[in-house]
Amino acid sequence: MSLKIEKTKSPKQKYSNSEQLGFGKIFTDHMLIIDYDKENGWHDERIVPYQDICLDPSAMVFHYGQTVFEGMKAYKNNGKVYLFRPQENLKRLNKSNDRLCIPQIDEEKVLEYLYKFVDLERDWIPEDEGCSLYIRPFIIATDAQLGVHVSNEYKFIVIASPSGSYYKNGLSPVSIYVEKDYVRAVRGGMGMAKTGGNYAASMKSQDIAHERGYSQVLWLDGVERKYIEEVGAMNIFFVLKDKVITPMINGSILEGITRKSVIELLRNEGMEVSEERISIDDIVKYYKNGELLEIFGTGTAAVISPVGKLLYDEYEMVVNDGKIGKISLHVYETLTNLQFGKIKDDFNWRVEI
Ligand SMILES: *Cc1c(COP(=O)(O)O)cnc(C)c1O
Numbered sequence: 001m002s003l004k005i006e007k008t009k010s011p012k013q014k015y016s017n018s019e020q021l022g023f024g025k026i027f028t029d030h031m032l033i034i035d036y037d038k039e040n041g042w043h044d045e046r047i048v049p050y051q052d053i054c055l056d057p058s059a060m061v062f063h064y065g066q067t068v069f070e071g072m073k074a075y076k077n078n079g080k081v082y083l084f085r086p087q088e089n090l091k092r093l094n095k096s097n098d099r100l101c102i103p104q105i106d107e108e109k110v111l112e113y114l115y116k117f118v119d120l121e122r123d124w125i126p127e128d129e130g131c132s133l134y135i136r137p138f139i140i141a142t143d144a145q146l147g148v149h150v151s152n153e154y155k156f157i158v159i160a161s162p163s164g165s166y167y168k169n170g171l172s173p174v175s176i177y178v179e180k181d182y183v184r185a186v187r188g189g190m191g192m193a194k195t196g197g198n199y200a201a202s203m204k205s206q207d208i209a210h211e212r213g214y215s216q217v218l219w220l221d222g223v224e225r226k227y228i229e230e231v232g233a234m235n236i237f238f239v240l241k242d243k244v245i246t247p248m249i250n251g252s253i254l255e256g257i258t259r260k261s262v263i264e265l266l267r268n269e270g271m272e273v274s275e276e277r278i279s280i281d282d283i284v285k286y287y288k289n290g291e292l293l294e295i296f297g298t299g300t301a302a303v304i305s306p307v308g309k310l311l312y313d314e315y316e317m318v319v320n321d322g323k324i325g326k327i328s329l330h331v332y333e334t335l336t337n338l339q340f341g342k343i344k345d346d347f348n349w350r351v352e353i
Contacts (some may be wrong), residue, residue, distance in 0.1 A: 019177065031050050176218050304335065
């Protein structure tokens with residue numbers, strides 16, 4: 001089966017100023033679609049003009065949330081276009097598929113289609129500092145019936161959105177609210193999958209955090225509410241005096257590709273990075289001892305997000321005087337330089353389109 005390409009006859013007006021892009025608000029001229037049914041498997045691979053999709057109101061995704069997604073970026077520098085470890089995103093998509101009983105995709109074929117799609121949209125990729133093309137692959141269950149069951153039909157869709165710099169005024173630390181009442185995921189649940197339901201579960205706490213004047217939520221484990229899991233859409237790292245620690249992968253945490261890259265990067269530089277069970281009480285203790293030097297989050301959207309404040313049980317910890325730490329800045333610069341093709345890629349993480 002080969003990819004059909006139907007180019008738009010009426011290209012959209014492109015943005016004129018990357019400062020006004022924001023995140024995920026405008027979309028490129030095309031989208032990639034692949035259908036699935038029992039008889040044909042994944043089939044009818046096509047790139048078509050960006051358009052509405054028509055679904056029966058009883059389509060399963062609307063009712064039972066059988067859906068998964070990914071988030072990745074294309075970066076442009078001196079006219080060259082790069083993706084960062086895209087194979088990892090498709091591998092993770094299949095892990096999410098497995099958890100939600102969605103049929104596996106052919107990672108190699110889809111990667112090829114993805115490259116063609118990004119190439120077709122290359123003029124949409126902003127080249128200004130920190131800007132990129134955010135790419136959102138997702139799968140929805142489209143069976144039109146209300147009985148609870150595994151869907152027999154799906155749509156795999158990829159859309160793309162030129163996005164502005166996450167840090168308009170330079171890398172600035174975020175404030176974080178540690179949630180001790182609500183939980184995002186439990187071991188055995190869907191925490192390790194990138195699926196809409198996890199986000200739906202997180203919104204209540206996000207609201208509370210905002211009301212309290214904090215920008216993001218740090219989740220504790222769902223059973224004892226004691227061990228640190230992750231932030232909204234980021235994994236989390238703590239820089240101590242002699243090592244860097246991050247919660248180990250335990251089934252309820254989303255295994256971030258940025259997380260994995262930061263671990264590999266720091267270890268490669270000879271730093272000790274330990275994946276372990278970290279309790280919030282340990283962090284309070286490190287803080288009081290003066291051992292806690294920096295905290296940062298990792299995720300595709302922000303790459304690295306330094307944490308300036310952490311509120312737990314009405315106790316506020318101000319980390320590194322609320323400023324960006326040395327290690328946070330170092331990983332941010334190294335990763336973005338790798339992503340934008342500004343330094344040599346010893347890891348083979350970059351794919352040029
Ligand atoms: C996507 C996501 C992350 C970050 O993953 P990256 O691959 O680094 O972008 C972390 N936590 C959650 C819950 C996520 O959905």
